Amino acid sequence: MPTALEGITVVDLSHHIAGPYCTKLLADYGAEVIKIERPEGGDPARRMGPFFRDDPHPEKSGLFLHLNTNKKSITLNLKTELGKKIVKDLVREADILVENFSPRVIPALGLDYPVLEQINPRLVMTSISNFGHTGPYRDYKMSEIVAYAMGGVMHATGMPEREPIKLALTVEQFLVGNVAAAATMGAFMGALIHGEGQQLDLSIMEIQVGNQDRAISNLFTYQYSGEPIFRRNREVVRSILPGGVYPTADGYVQFAGFQISWWERICRMIDRPDLIESEYFTKPENFYGNQAVKEEVDAILYEWLFQHTKQEVMEKAQAEGYLTGAINNMEDVFNDPHLAARGWFTEIDHPVTGALKYPGPNFTMSETPWRAGRAPLLGEHNREVYCDRLGYTPEDLVRMREQGVI
Amino acid sequence: MAGIPLPLQGVRIIDMTIVWAGPFATVLLGDMGAELIRVDSLQYPDVNTRGQPIVLAASLVGGGGGSYPNKDPGPRPWNRSSQFNQTGRHKKSFTVDLLRPKGREIFFRLVQQSDILIENNASDVIENLNITYDVLSKVNPQLIMISLPAFGRTGPYKHFKAYGANMEAVIGHTFLRTYPDSDPTSTTGVYLADAAGGASAAFAVLAALYRRTKTGKGQYIEMSQSENVTHCLSQAFMDYSMNGRVQGSLGNRDPARAPQGVYPSAGDDMWITISCGSDEEFEALCRLMDKPALIGDSRFADSLSRYQHQDELDPIIATWTADKDHYQLFHRLQQAGVTAGPVLKVSEVFDDPHLVSRSFWEVVEHPEAGAHVNPGPIIEMTKTPLHIRARPPLLGEHNEYVYKEVLGYSETEYQQLVEEDFIGDTYIVARQHQAATERARGSS
Numbered sequence: 001m002p003t004a005l006e007g008i009t010v011v012d013l014s015h016h017i018a019g020p021y022c023t024k025l026l027a028d029y030g031a032e033v034i035k036i037e038r039p040e041g042g043d044p045a046r047r048m049g050p051f052f053r054d055d056p057h058p059e060k061s062g063l064f065l066h067l068n069t070n071k072k073s074i075t076l077n078l079k080t081e082l083g084k085k086i087v088k089d090l091v092r093e094a095d096i097l098v099e100n101f102s103p104r105v106i107p108a109l110g111l112d113y114p115v116l117e118q119i120n121p122r123l124v125m126t127s128i129s130n131f132g133h134t135g136p137y138r139d140y141k142m143s144e145i146v147a148y149a150m151g152g153v154m155h156a157t158g159m160p161e162r163e164p165i166k167l168a169l170t171v172e173q174f175l176v177g178n179v180a181a182a183a184t185m186g187a188f189m190g191a192l193i194h195g196e197g198q199q200l201d202l203s204i205m206e207i208q209v210g211n212q213d214r215a216i217s218n219l220f221t222y223q224y225s226g227e228p229i230f231r232r233n234r235e236v237v238r239s240i241l242p243g244g245v246y247p248t249a250d251g252y253v254q255f256a257g258f259q260i261s262w263w264e265r266i267c268r269m270i271d272r273p274d275l276i277e278s279e280y281f282t283k284p285e286n287f288y289g290n291q292a293v294k295e296e297v298d299a300i301l302y303e304w305l306f307q308h309t310k311q312e313v314m315e316k317a318q319a320e321g322y323l324t325g326a327i328n329n330m331e332d333v334f335n336d337p338h339l340a341a342r343g344w345f346t347e348i349d350h351p352v353t354g355a356l357k358y359p360g361p362n363f364t365m366s367e368t369p370w371r372a373g374r375a376p377l378l379g380e381h382n383r384e385v386y387c388d389r390l391g392y393t394p395e396d397l398v399r400m401r402e403q404g405v406i
Numbered sequence: 407m408a409g410i411p412l413p414l415q416g417v418r419i420i421d422m423t424i425v426w427a428g429p430f431a432t433v434l435l436g437d438m439g440a441e442l443i444r445v446d447s448l449q450y451p452d453v454n455t456r457g458q459p460i461v462l463a464a465s466l467v468g469g470g471g472g473s474y475p476n477k478d479p480g481p482r483p484w485n486r487s488s489q490f491n492q493t494g495r496h497k498k499s500f501t502v503d504l505l506r507p508k509g510r511e512i513f514f515r516l517v518q519q520s521d522i523l524i525e526n527n528a529s530d531v532i533e534n535l536n537i538t539y540d541v542l543s544k545v546n547p548q549l550i551m552i553s554l555p556a557f558g559r560t561g562p563y564k565h566f567k568a569y570g571a572n573m574e575a576v577i578g579h580t581f582l583r584t585y586p587d588s589d590p591t592s593t594t595g596v597y598l599a600d601a602a603g604g605a606s607a608a609f610a611v612l613a614a615l616y617r618r619t620k621t622g623k624g625q626y627i628e629m630s631q632s633e634n635v636t637h638c639l640s641q642a643f644m645d646y647s648m649n650g651r652v653q654g655s656l657g658n659r660d661p662a663r664a665p666q667g668v669y670p671s672a673g674d675d676m677w678i679t680i681s682c683g684s685d686e687e688f689e690a691l692c693r694l695m696d697k698p699a700l701i702g703d704s705r706f707a708d709s710l711s712r713y714q715h716q717d718e719l720d721p722i723i724a725t726w727t728a729d730k731d732h733y734q735l736f737h738r739l740q741q742a743g744v745t746a747g748p749v750l751k752v753s754e755v756f757d758d759p760h761l762v763s764r765s766f767w768e769v770v771e772h773p774e775a776g777a778h779v780n781p782g783p784i785i786e787m788t789k790t791p792l793h794i795r796a797r798p799p800l801l802g803e804h805n806e807y808v809y810k811e812v813l814g815y816s817e818t819e820y821q822q823l824v825e826e827d828f829i830g831d832t833y834i835v836a837r838q839h840q841a842a843t844e845r846a847r848g849s850s
Contacts (some may be wrong), residue, residue, distance in 0.1 A: 152752055203784075330646040356648055
């Protein structure tokens with residue numbers, strides 16, 4: 001069954017997380033992604049944990065295995081003349097090039113867009129960098145925590161009496177890859193329709209500032225009301241409806257509710273229909289923004305919450321239409337009945353680690369399948385790409401290896 | 407070079423999105439040139455996006471969520487809500503009532519004239535309206551449709567409703583981002599799921615659009631926002647998968663980068679992040695702090711020991727940063743090769759010299775909400791620079807365009823539809839409320 005992106009060829013010069021997540025999305029939905037890795041060690045993500053059975057090994061990084069499904073790997077030293085020539089040969093037949101080097105690298109290699117455009121005018125080149133290719137911070141360094149700090153919402157994350165706190169792991173870099181995939185497909189469709197490619201200059205900082213992870217909301221709320229969103233460990237007391245994190249018998253849940261009509265749902269959830277019509281709780285001056293009344297409601301809620309597990313609370317709240325999620329750890333996630341019922345976890349085999357469970361499709365298309373292919377071994381596709389595609393002989397490959405090219 | 411159209415010019419999208427995730431998908435697509443036609447209804451206000459049609463003064467509690475300019479909802483709150491206007495750019499608003507047969511007919515005409523439909527309502531909404539893909543694809547086989555409910559359209563949580571914060575709880579994100587010495591009550595609700603869901607949805611429909619150029623056929627895409635965002639937790643997911651290990655929160659630390667943390671800087675609630683990714687970065691930090699002795703200290707000699715002994719390093723760094731301006735620290739550290747960045751307050755980010763130099767901000771004038779600074783398109787295209795071309799629409803603002811130019815209704819038919827309350831610019835419930843208020847005023 002043909003895939004959605006069948007026929008698209010991507011030259012992937014990206015490494016680490018953001019670029020590879022972009023090209024993973026392209027590869028999982030059918031593009032042919034040729035990942036170019038450094039001959040020594042390959043993508044640095046191969047050196048990042050977690051590792052299969054805690055054995056640090058370039059083919060056992062869980063992060064790498066997840067981020068590089070369905071790709072082909074070739075090794076190539078971009079600093080050699082032959083390396084540059086090979087990139088240009090691949091670009092000639094490709095539709096998309098993705099890279100996330102710091103802005104100085106590509107021009108220094110002589111592989112910048114004006115050069116590549118001469119070879120292939122329809123090429124879409126997606127460049128992802130910390131701060132973009134222009135501006136005073138262009139050459140500054142960034143890591144996950146810096147991205148979240150400068151993007152504007154870290155200041156509003158955490159408890160007011162403590163330091164701001166980042167989100168988990170490297171989620172913002174994944175988000176950048178996600179946006180980059182959408183941008184790349186947009187530019188690619190433009191090139192297809194209008195016959196001319198272009199370069200995308202994606203700035204991680206700008207993607208932080210302008211995305212929907214509270215950033216846009218914060219910028220607008222501040223301008224509209226003059227009030228920024230503060231750090232807090234509970235929702236601001238907007239109403240007596242539960243919002244934010246609440247304890248249960250065996251863990252915690254996350255509630256969200258804003259509309260006065262939802263009071264009924266909470267009353268039904270805790271099996272107190274007698275409170276639905278309570279004039280005391282529903283008169284606006286008590287319902288909205290009243291800390292003391294909220295504490296009364298919370299006291300009633302806690303009594304019920306401590307008699308139920310987080311899963312029970314979620315199911316009972318959701319049955320009444322109240323927005324709620326159990327706060328799960330990864331073991332809970334792997335045992336979640338919903339994900340299991342949807343068959344979302346996907347087993348993918350691999351010659352070094354054997355079969356493992358991976359995250360399944362980001363989305364499911366009715367006519368074109370998602371692919372569950374494994375990540376490549378370092379240089380696994382050298383022969384296929386260099387010999388079958390570019391016409392080098394096996395003897396050439398030996399010489400290229402001796403010369404440090406592959 | 408001059409004059410290439412925007413990449414998605416000529417692509418028409420029906421926007422039936424609510425809250426954040428869906429509207430973010432259409433922001434990305436609209437920025438790239440697609441035409442967005444938002445389906446509004448005079449009968450059924452979209453309170454999740456445009457806010458309540460009648461706003462109680464007592465409900466105007468500050469901070470977070472939607473808000474109104476100067477906390478004044480005005481006579482038409484739905485045009486003044488930040489919740490809508492933050493993602494309203496490039497959208498055209500037309501009104502229709504899908505529950506009446508004539509409304510269905512109007513909607514089907516729009517479906518015939520469109521390429522893509524995006525919706526992120528609760529799973530049952532589209533079924534109850536009987537506008538599932540099975541129905542719409544008979545009207546237009548080329549239509550691409552995506553639904554992105556919180557947990558997908560099958561499975562035991564099919565009907566669960568959730569914002570990003572609730573989904574992130576279920577898929578394991580919240581658990582991983584507490585302060586390490588605290589429990590999940592120390593977390594703030596965050597909405598990564600919305601951002602990731604919107605971006606993936608934009609990618610998905612474009613993938614289907616490409617496929618359609620080959621087959622001439624549309625298709626249906628189902629996305630569980632929760633599943634989509636789980637990919638972002640790769641390391642914790644794969645650690646459990648490979649090793650059965652349940653990861654906890656590392657807070658602001660990172661075993662591959664030590665020291666890494668948030669340190670106080672001069673001013674009220676001002677902070678700087680420092681994140682040393684190598685021995686060289688740590689040595690540069692020590693020299694800047696004028697603490698060269700730390701370089702030779704065995705507790706801090708390598709990245710492993712620095713991670714183990716970071717509790718001893720943190721107070722030294724904090725003492726050094728506490729009386730210094732965070733922007734000045736940022737430049738000094740970066741120029742010495744140390745990865746660092748100020749924790750920007752929302753009030754500071756508008757003036758950030760880098761964003762200003764890249765012309766990131768754009769002022770958007772709105773007739774009912776006023777002029778505000780918007781983050782510009784986050785996709786920077788070199789040949790077709792993307793800018794905000796149109797402000798958020800008023801309710802029903804594009805009825806003339808959609809009904810007459812897109813759907814071909816005559817002026818007479820149009821007026822008839824106004825009479826029948828398909829077309830208008832005020833929610834019916836608000837109109838009734840206004841009439842009642844005026845009657846009360848008249849009788850008093």
